[in-house]
Structures are given as structure tokens and as C-alpha cells.
Amino acid sequence: MAKIQLNGKKITLENKTSVLNLLVKYKIDYLKVAIELNGKILPKMKFKKRLLKNKDKLEVVQFIGGG
Amino acid sequence: MKKDFFKVANIKINSRLIVGTGKYKNLRETAEAIKASGADMVTVAVRRVNIQDKKKPLLMDFVSPKKYKYLPNTAGCYNSNEALRTLRLAREIGGWKLVKLEVLGDRKTLYPNMIETIKSTKILVREGFKVMVYCTDDPIQAKILEDNGASAIMPLASPIGSGLGIQNKLNISMIIKNTKLPVIVDAGIGTASDATIAMEMGCDGVLINSAIAQSKKPILMAESFKNAVISGRQSFLAVRMKKSIIGNPSSSFKNLI
Numbered sequence: 001m002a003k004i005q006l007n008g009k010k011i012t013l014e015n016k017t018s019v020l021n022l023l024v025k026y027k028i029d030y031l032k033v034a035i036e037l038n039g040k041i042l043p044k045m046k047f048k049k050r051l052l053k054n055k056d057k058l059e060v061v062q063f064i065g066g067g
Numbered sequence: 068m069k070k071d072f073f074k075v076a077n078i079k080i081n082s083r084l085i086v087g088t089g090k091y092k093n094l095r096e097t098a099e100a101i102k103a104s105g106a107d108m109v110t111v112a113v114r115r116v117n118i119q120d121k122k123k124p125l126l127m128d129f130v131s132p133k134k135y136k137y138l139p140n141t142a143g144c145y146n147s148n149e150a151l152r153t154l155r156l157a158r159e160i161g162g163w164k165l166v167k168l169e170v171l172g173d174r175k176t177l178y179p180n181m182i183e184t185i186k187s188t189k190i191l192v193r194e195g196f197k198v199m200v201y202c203t204d205d206p207i208q209a210k211i212l213e214d215n216g217a218s219a220i221m222p223l224a225s226p227i228g229s230g231l232g233i234q235n236k237l238n239i240s241m242i243i244k245n246t247k248l249p250v251i252v253d254a255g256i257g258t259a260s261d262a263t264i265a266m267e268m269g270c271d272g273v274l275i276n277s278a279i280a281q282s283k284k285p286i287l288m289a290e291s292f293k294n295a296v297i298s299g300r301q302s303f304l305a306v307r308m309k310k311s312i313i314g315n316p317s318s319s320f321k322n323l324i
Contacts, residue, residue, distance in 0.1 A: 007115045027121045034159035036152075041159050059115065061156050063126050065097055066112025066142050067087030067227070067276035
């Protein structure tokens with residue numbers, strides 16, 4: 001099990017869950033978001049390889065309406 | 068008038084009216100208002116994905132980035148670090164290099180913090196961004212931004228969301244005169260005639276959000292702004308008549324009966 005923080009919320013994941021697996025689980029289209037992992041941008045090409053570990057902090061952002 | 072456009076950082080923008088996508092009743096209304104405005108470029112904000120509600124509709128599904136040029140904005144950022152973080156993430160979403168920088172100074176006036184704004188501009192330019200910069204209506208600050216590689220100057224007409232129109236026409240005129248960059252009046256436009264005035268003064272474009280979204284009929288107001296911007300631009304190009312303090316009859320006195 002891996003306890004991580006996703007957009008400020010604590011969640012628990014099964015071992016060996018990749019960032020891409022997590023996006024699929026939350027029905028998030030990877031093409032429409034950007035991810036910051038532990039304060040650094042994680043390029044899209046690494047979503048599949050990067051497995052989530054205990055204490056990882058993830059920020060998933062998208063575009064919303066704004067001025 | 069022939070098809071009108073202007074360029075920012077060599078990117079062709081097919082309407083001088085740029086619109087924001089915030090404050091609408093829902094995304095359907097957002098999409099309809101943008102369509103009615105005839106805008107080619109729309110500003111967007113970067114925020115966390117809602118992980119609680121998996122079915123929440125997305126802006127991208129209503130306002131396609133294939134059809135409209137997205138201009139990521141740093142609305143809500145109060146220092147350089149927050150603004151840089153936001154725009155780096157925005158670029159990561161889909162390669163946006165043309166961005167709008169907005170670093171606010173305080174929550175009450177929403178006035179720009181020019182020290183943080185200039186600092187952020189320098190860093191972003193170094194990182195390859197093309198930066199359109201929200202700024203005070205100060206010709207000196209505008210010149211500093213130009214010297215530091217900004218791609219467009221976006222002075223406020225009056226505080227964001229105030230609807231007070233252009234408060235300092237003299238300063239906006241000086242900015243236009245002093246810079247080679249496109250000048251786009253951003254923030255504070257309240258109604259269509261304000262946009263016409265900005266365009267008549269020689270601005271390259273205007274950016275409108277609240278004045279459309281917060282009107283009673285946003286879709287109709289969007290169309291009104293479309294016409295207002297075209298009208299102001301035509302008037303600027305036509306060059307207005309000279310002002311006179313005495314009357315000058317329109318009908319000749321010759322052959323008067």
C-alpha cells in the first residue's frame with residue numbers, strides 16, 4: 001500500500017500504481033492535465049513509468065474558466 | 068473592412084476582442100458567449116482537477132483549444148513564484164508558450180504588483196515563453212516590460228471586475244505612443260462603449276470578461292462587444308475630424324433663400 005496526497009487529499013493506493021493508473025482510476029484524461037510531483041513537474045512521458053510511493057505529493061491541474 | 072487581425076509574438080490573432088472564460092452561469096453559456104463575441108483568443112485559468120466529482124464537465128469540452136487560442140493566465144497569483152509555477156504547469160498541459168502574466172498586489176484593489184511582474188517577465192522570457200503582461204497604466208513600467216522582452220502590454224483600464232471603464236485616458240495614450248508592442252486594454256471595461264473608446268484611442272485590442280459574463284444577457288452583450296471593438300477600430304483607422312470650439316454649419320450658406 002502507498003499513502004499519498006492527491007490535490008491536498010490523503011488517499012491510499014495499491015502497490016505499484018503508476019501515475020497513469022491513478023489518472024485512469026479517477027477518469028482523468030492525461031492529455032488535458034499537467035502534474036506536479038513533490039513540487040516538480042512530471043513530464044507526460046513519465047506518467048506510465050513513475051510508480052507512486054508512500055508520502056508522494058501529487059498536484060493534478062487543468063484549465064478552467066478564468067479572466 | 069477587410070478581415071482584420073493583429074499579431075502578438077508573430078502569432079496571428081483574428082479578432083481584436085479577447086475574452087475571458089470565467090464567471091459565467093455554466094460552461095454552455097460560456098461557449099455561446101464566446102461564439103457570439105467572435106473572439107479568436109480566450110483566457111483560461113489553471114486550477115486543481117476536482118477529484119471528488121469525476122463527471123464534472125471540462126472547459127476544454129465546451130471551448131475547444133483546437134478552435135480557440137487558449138491564453139493561460141496567472142489570475143490569483145500574488146507573487147512571482149506562484150505565477151511561474153502556474154505558467155510552467157500551463158505549458159505542460161499542452162505546450163502553450165504564449166501566456167498572460169498577472170501578478171496581483173492586493174486583494175482589495177487587485178492592482179498589479181509591478182516589481183514581481185517585471186521579475187517574472189524576465190524569467191519567463193528566459194525560459195522561452197511569450198509573455199503578454201497585465202500591468203499598471205504607467206508608461207514607464209510599460210517601457211520597462213518592453214525592454215525586458217514582453218510580447219504585449221496589457222494596461223488596466225480600472226480595477227479588475229470594477230466595470231469603471233478607462234480612468235486614465237492620458238496614460239493609456241502615452242503607453243500606446245511609447246511602445247512598439249501591441250497594447251491591449253485589460254481589466255475594468257464595463258460596457259461596450261468603453262471598448263470602443265479604447266479602440267478609437269489606438270489600442271490593438273481589448274480583453275473583456277466580467278463586462279460580458281456579469282451582464283444580464285451575456286450572449287447579447289458578447290455580440291455588442293464584437294461590434295463595439297470593430298466600430299472603434301474603424302473609427303481609429305478613419306481618423307476622426309478635428310475638434311473646434313466654435314460651430315461649423317453642415318449646410319452651405321450659399322444660395323440661401
